Amino acid sequence: MNPNTSAASAASAAQDSTVFRVLARIGYVVLGILHLLIGAIAISIATGGGGGDADQGGAMQQIQKSPAGVVMLWVIVLGLFALAIWQVAEAVIERDPDTKKKWGHRVKFVGTAFAYLAIAGTALTYALGGQSQSSQSSQSLSARLLAVPAGVVLLVLLGLIVAAIGIAFIVRGVTRAFKKHLDLPSGATRSGIVTFGVVGYIAKGIAVAVAGVLFVIAALTHDPETAGGLDSALRALAGLPFGTIILWTVGAGLVIYGLFCFARARYARM
Structure with a gap:
């Protein structure tokens, strides 16, 4: 065969x-x-x-x-x-x-x-x-990559890939591309699920993209402790101007993405 x-x-x-x-x-x-x-x-x-x-x-x-x-x-x-x-x-x-x-x-x-x-x-x-701990795993991976020849390039590449994944989440949310994988009901339920999907995908995309940027920064500064995964990415948002508001908004968006996943469990095309 x-x-x-x-x-x-x-x-x-x-x-x-x-x-x-x-x-x-x-x-x-x-x-x-x-x-x-x-x-x-x-x-x-x-x-x-x-x-x-x-x-x-x-x-x-x-x-x-x-x-x-x-x-x-x-x-x-x-x-x-x-x-x-x-x-x-x-x-x-x-x-x-x-x-x-x-x-x-x-x-x-x-x-x-x-x-x-x-x-x-x-x-x-x-x-x-x-x-x-995901943050320690990310830092350990960064340290190992920086210790090998061309490690800086590899870590930058990893960061760019992670950032690209985050951007893909944002694009999927903005364009509502996730809808094609769902058998959505009609009416207000449909609108609510789509709204949750848009907000959730954008929030998750922001968090993942920031994590990717931290990998790049870790490579350029030769500081593996900078790359701490999702937790470090979210804490980095808190350090920005109006960071508390930004982090609260992204956190709320991740909660909404969680609710969207519940709807996805019911309406995903399988």
Whole structure:
């Protein structure tokens, strides 16, 4: 049997599975919960309440401390793993007649799958009783890159890629491109979901883009501690003029993105 045909058949079988589809939708619910927590922590930082790390690690730590936290963490692992596999399946069965667009879509699907797997890995660490700080991981990665030949170039490239991902989120929100992946209802519900999507995508894009800029700054200043991931990006916003207002707004936007993820779990085309 042709390997490509076999892979496509396996991908189609996975997407035809009701159980797998439900697990993937749970993955969107999980993303919603995480963004609600990250947004709430960011708002807490903006209002001077501290709140911990405003990133996936900080959100996982909050869940770990909650009643039935370990169970919730395992649900997060399963949901995000299923969602990652779903993205891989989408990449395999992508059928856009335009070759460039087809491979562009495939790269996006696979990249998204890796992002979901990375978050699932963080959840697994916490589910097993450990801890993982995203900021330290980012700083460690930056330090390792700066220690190798052409490390500055590599770190700048990484920062530009992360910043580009953030810009892509902003563009997706402004253009409402996310709508084509949803089977939206009519009326006020539709308008509300679209508004949440626009605000949420823009807020998340700003946070991710700033994280990318911090990687570039870390490379140019040879200071790996500058690159601290999402938490450092949000705290950097607080240091800007009117930073408290900006951080509060972005935090609120991340909360709204979390609510959008709940709607996405219900209305995503699967």
